[in-house]
Amino acid sequence: LRLFGKFTGELQGPGLHWFWPQPIGKRNVEEVIETRRMELGFRSLPGGQTADFPVESLMITGDLNIVDTQMVVQYRISNLESYLFRVDDPGEIDREILPGYPDGRTLKDAAEASLRQVIGQRSIDDVLTVEKEAVQADARLLLQNILNSYFPEGKPGIEILEVRLQNVRPPDAVRDAFDDVVRA
Numbered sequence: 671l672r673l674f675g676k677f678t679g680e681l682q683g684p685g686l687h688w689f690w691p692q693p694i695g696k697r698n699v700e701e702v703i704e705t706r707r708m709e710l711g712f713r714s715l716p717g718g719q720t721a722d723f724p725v726e727s728l729m730i731t732g733d734l735n736i737v738d739t740q741m742v743v744q745y746r747i748s749n750l751e752s753y754l755f756r757v758d759d760p761g762e763i764d765r766e767i768l769p770g771y772p773d774g775r776t777l778k779d780a781a782e783a784s785l786r787q788v789i790g791q792r793s794i795d796d797v798l799t800v801e802k803e804a805v806q807a808d809a810r811l812l813l814q815n816i817l818n819s820y821f822p823e824g825k826p827g828i829e830i831l832e833v834r835l836q837n838v839r840p841p842d843a844v845r846d847a848f849d850d851v852v853r854a
Contacts, residue, residue, distance in 0.1 A: 672696045677751050698754055702747045705831060708773060710781050712836070726778075728841060729740065729786050735794040736844075740836040743781050743813070745773070745828050753827030757820075772828060776820070781833075784812035785816035798838055809833045 671678045673695050681687045689695050711727025712720045727738050731813075747753045759776045761769035768774075788808045789797055797805060810833040817826040840848040 672698075677755055680750055700750060700754070701749060701751055705744050705746055706773065708743045708745070708765070708777055708781065709740075710743065710778065711738070712786070724841075729789045731789055731797055732791050732796045733793040736767070736788065736841050737797055737838060738841050739785065739789060739797070739838050741785055741809070742834045742836055743777070743830065744801075744832040744834070745777070745830050747827060749825045749827040750830035751827070752821065752825045756827065769816055772826065777817070777828065780816045780820075781809075781813055784816055785809045785833075788812060794840075797849060798840075802835055802838065806833050806835055 671681060671689055673690060675696075681689075711724075713724050714720055722740075724738065727740050729737055729739055731737055753772060754770075757770075757772035757776055759767075759770060759772050759774040761767045761771065761774040762778065764777075765774070785805075788805050792801055792805065810830055813833065814830045817828055817830070821824055832844055839845065
């Protein structure tokens with residue numbers, strides 16, 4: 671709830687709630703217990719199809735190989751005041767995120783930076799095979815730390831619940847050559 675543009679509090683639960691009409695008062699309705707998701711490196715389309723976004727998904731590993739990594743970040747709103755009023759995000763048109771919400775460019779750029787840092791410290795073999803769970807856990811912790819560092823009081827309004835790697839593979843241009851090396 672906002673009174674003359676200033677945050678005044680939250681209302682939760684059922685019942686009759688009255689608040690000042692606009693322009694004196696304004697209310698935002700946000701679902702705070704809902705688990706939200708952000709896709710990095712791909713987008714889900716209607717009908718179960720997906721579209722790849724290689725600009726987001728191509729990363730360099732620690733042994734200077736390129737890997738195509740797609741990831742899903744699950745999060746929820748942990749502090750509504752910080753979520754709505756402490757971040758000035760430009761939004762993101764292709765994911766239909768309006769300006770002003772931190773799960774637009776802020777979350778996407780932080781998720782991409784954390785995943786690039788974690789993958790950049792490992793070899794391509796580790797990322798493709800045995801270290802997938804460790805990459806997910808490290809990326810989740812680093813992403814939450816990055817978001818916390820954006821705010822002096824350490825409350826970004828977003829709690830990262832899980833980071834899940836969807837597809838980790840060599841880029842399409844070299845996939846056949848990579849498979850030949852693996853078979854040899």
